[in-house]
Every structure is written in structure tokens, then in C-alpha cells.
Amino acid sequence: MNRIHKKYFNNSGRNIFVHLVLILISFVMLVPLYWLVKTSLTGENIYIYPPSLIPKNPNLYNFVDVYYWIPFARYFLNSTIVSVIVVISNIIFNSMAGFALCRSFPGKKAIILVYLGSIMIPFQTTIIPAFLITKRLGLLNTHLGMALPLFSIIICIFVFKNSFEAIPSSLIDSARIDGLPDWKMIYKITLPLSKPAIATNVILSFLYSWNSFLWPLIIIRDRNMQTLPLGLSRFFSYFEQSSGQIYAFSILVVAPVILVFLLSQKSFIGSMLSGAVKG
Amino acid sequence: MEYDLPVPCVFAVYRIIPMFWNLLLSFKKWNFLSANIWVGLKNYNMMIKDPVFWESFRNTVIYFAAGSPTAIIFAILMALLVNQNIRGRNTYRSIIFLPYPLTTVAIGIIWKWLYNEKVGLINYVLRSLGIIDKNIPFLDSFNWALPSVIITSIWQVVGFFMIIILTGLQSIPEQLYEAAELDGASPRKRFYYITLPLLKPSIFLCFIIGIINSFTMFDLVYVMTNGGPGHSTEILVSYIYKNAFTFSRIGYAAAITVFLFLFLLFITSIVNKFSGEEAGGVNYYE
């Protein structure tokens, strides 16, 4: 006991050092974001040297311009629609698949093999045929086409499976005796008991669909169907770095992600960890 | 179980069929419009003779070989720091992690602005500190473009690696350290003989994520440099994209994709062998 106390007292000097280093690191991590905010608020010409470290004549006009110069509302709507489709389909399909994997049935091993094999195939290596398939399905330039490849994040199936396995089997058995069909059982018993797994699903699928860029870039030609990252890169290629609006636009694109992160820090980080091996 | 059917269908349509179809396409010559001609190994032959392909392959390897180890070393240091029993460590963790989930397109735009030759913050700071006396056109110079993009991707990913390693650190039993301390092992020895070996699965998991990231990254390069200047930041995915959707050389792009896939499989299995097939051995699913 004494030893531990002594250890902590001796550590106070060291702790200050640790704090200093961590503050420095945090500074490096945050400066680019600060610079983004600062540039978006700057009222004057942003091409002035030396750059001022705090915004001069700060105002929100850049954000107003984003609203009027580009179809921001349309982009936002497209991104939201795709994300909602992806999140809902992920919860439905992954919970179904996870539920099925908790039982034994013929061909289960083959299906698990398909899942694990799919993890090994990054989506980027299938873009050309995926594009051709989407074209055949007539889904180019549609929300569904953008959402389809993200319909199920493999790792989330296993998240659901692990969570369902932890539910006492007596509960499921008694429900089965009562004659509850399987889909009702998923909906009424197992899903309400796996809130962390649902959170992981929602967060991961939201993030992947919100940030997805390469796939929409390939299949979207119609300006009205562009999502936020696509609209951002398009705006950027027109105006380069000439205007402060591009930075206001960037803030609006990342703001929902930051919001979700701040609201659910712990489960957010946990979700990213379970998605570490991307599906 | 019929409940297991929809998901394999999605994967069949978007992963497995495409993989084989892609292999088939790589033996053909096609530009979306013309007839589909079987050309055998011609695309692969063309690939081997294409200097741009080799340059983008080299760049991809550099992304991985330079980026991942640097990010992992920083991540280990940060994880050790935020694992200390200090006040506000959760805040530090969140701040360091914050860049990882942000939209990569936006991150590319932010960093391109920081790297700006005339008014970029980085040039301004370096000049104010007297490190350089002429502004560097980071993203427009053949020497600096690749390192600049790599630094950006390290900045984005390091917080995530830190969290993975932190999870590994926290799974090391405290008694091991106490026992070692009683035996009089110095902190440095404790780090080398306890921490590092037990962190091995986490570190290898980071390595594998680093490999996959560097072989599949696209957004950052597309926004920051679009492969330029010349082809000095071109990577395989961006070269595939250009060939398929800009030059309409489908067969050729498919051939590079096959190469990318096989190489990725090869290098991940090597890393997996080295790790004793225990990468990510810590159970992260909880």
C-alpha cells in the first residue's frame, strides 16, 4: 500500500511531462481542423501572406454562399437517403444472418466461408464488374445503386451473432414453444436485447455510407444524384482553393460525423474497433 | 436457414461474381462500346511493359512501407501515454482518434490548403521558424508530393492504431508487471520483455489494416493530387480507376486489378505467417 502511494507521489512530476506531450499531440491533431474553421470564417481574401492565426472579420457568409451557390440541400438529401437505406438494410440483413448463424443447418460452414472470404476481397478490387452489374440492373444514378454494395457489412453479422449467442437459450426456446415465428423472434426478443450490437451496426454503416466516395464517383453521372463527398470534390475541382466557400462546405460535410462521434464516443470507438477488419 | 440467404446474395453479386468476372475481363479487350475480344495474356504483357504501372505499384508499396511503420510507432507511443493514470485521458484519446472517421475527401481538401505553397500554414510555420527560406510547393513537387500525402494519411489513421494498441495494452495482466518489478526489471526491460511481445497481435492487426488501407486508398490521392505531378503519387487503385473510367481500357484495368488482388493476398498472408496467425488475436467483438 505504502509503495503504491509513494509511486503516485513521485509520479506527479512525470505526469506534468505526460500532459505536456499529450497537449502537444492533441494540438497537432486539432490544428488542421482549427485551420479549416478559421479559413471558413475569414471574411477577407484568404490569399494573404502572412496568414492571420485568428479569423479577421469573422462571419458566416461562406456558409450562406454554400447554400446558394451549389445544390447543398440536394446533396445533403442524397447522402441522407443513401445512409438511411444502408443503415436499415444492415440492421435487417445482419440480424437475420446473425440469427441464422446461431443455429446449425446444412451448408452453414460454406456460408461462413463465403463471409470470411468476402472480407478478404476489398471492394476496390471488384469495382469494374460491380459497375457493369449495377448498369445491367439499371441502377446507375440511383440511391439504391449507391447503397447496394454496402447493404451488409460482414463484420457486423458476427457482431450480431456474438450478441445473440449471449442471450439465454431458454428465452428463445420458450418463445418457440409459444409458436412465435422466427422473424418475430428476431424483432421482439433478440434485437431489443442486443442494443450495443445495433449501435455498432448503425455507426459503422452510417460512417461507411456517409464517407463513401469511390463508388458514387463511378456510378453517378447525374448532378442531382451526387452525394456530399462527390459534390465537395466536384466543387473543389471547379474552384480549386480560390474561395473560402470550399472550407465551409467541408465543415458541413464532416459536421454530422463529428456530431455522431461526440454523442457516442465510447460505442463509436468500440464500433470502429470491431470494424477494424473492414468488410 | 432461409434467413441466411439475402446476405450471401449481396456478396455473391458484389464480391464473388465480380471477382471471377474481373478475371475473365482481364483476358479481353473492351472499351464499353466495342466488341468484346478475347486477347489472352496481352493485357498482362502490356502491364509488365507499362512504366506507369510500375511507378504506381512502387508508390503503393512506399505508401505501405513508409506509412504503416511510422504510424504504428507513433501509435504505440501515444497509446503508452494515454494509458497512464492521468486526468483527462479520455479526452486525449478522443482528440487523437477524431480525424479517423472524418470524410477523407474533406481531409484531403484541408491538407491541400495547409500544404499551399503561398499561404499554407505549414510553409508559414516552417518559414517563421527559419527551417526553410523558400516556400515549398509540397503537392506540386516531384520529391515532396508523395511524402506529403503519406503524412496526411498517417495523421488520419494514427488515432485508430492508437486505440487498437491501447486495447492490446489493457489486456496485459497487471500482475506481470508487478512480478517483473519485484524481480528488479527496469522499465525499459519491462517494455521490451512484457509489453512488446504481448502487443504483437495488436501490432500485426495494425499492419494488416495498414496494408489493406494502402492498397485500397483512393479518396485522398484523388482529391489532393489526382496522381500528379506526373505520376509521382499515382497508386494502383487510382491507376485502375483512370484506366477503366477515364480511358475506357476495361481489360487492362481488370488485369491490374487481378494483380492488385493477388499481391494483396500474398502480402497479407506473409504478414499473417510472421504474426503466427494471431493478428488481431485480441477479441474486439465485445
Next chain:
Amino acid sequence: MKFKVNMVLKYLKNRFVITFLSIGLIIGIWSIYVQYNNDGIITGKVVDETGKGIPNATVIIVEELSGGIQEPLTTRTDGKGNFTFKDIDYIEFIISAKKSGYTASDKIRYHLYFKRENFKIPKPLVLKKGS
């Protein structure tokens, strides 16, 4: 009944609900504000160096857009030097004034927060004597 109130309170304490409700509230208040201030009326004053209003001066307003030349609109000041534009749907504009016998005023750029915002030019336009 009491059970339901408790349920609602419990949901209100959820930080997601609080955040999205407050975002909705801000958007709602902003829309209401816009509804009551979108007549597109821009008012201001033209004065001489002593601060006295100049009647019958010509005020010119031009929309500021990236690319393209915009048709300017003009109006004249009343007896006290005040002027009013109606139905202006510009988001950014340049305003200036002139009158024979005076040097033309500076061209001043203003930016609004929404189209058709009712706006009072904060600084009066100054005309100097002499041509």
C-alpha cells in the same frame, strides 16, 4: 397517464434526442425569422460630408455574382436622402450613389444572410461636393 409522461421525460433526457431537437428548434426559429423578413426591401441613406441627407440622388445596386454581368437597378432618394429598393433577391450586392455636382460615392459591397432579406445599409453613402 403518469407512465407516459415519465416515458417522454426519459426520452427527452437522451442526449441524441436533445441534440436533434435543438438542431430542429434552431432551424425552425431561423425559418420563422426568414418568413417575417423576406420582403426584399433594402433601405439606406445618402448624405453629404456634413451628414445632411441629399435629396434626388441616384442610387445604383448591382448583384455580385461570380461570372456574368448583371443589370443594375436604380432608384432616387426622397426629400430627406432616404432610399428604398423593393423586391431585391440578391445574396451579395454592390451599392453606390451619384448626383450631378457631387463626386460619386464609394462602391460598397454587402453580403446578406438569405435572399430577399430586409436590410438597412448600416453606413450612409457619402457624396462629396464637386465633380
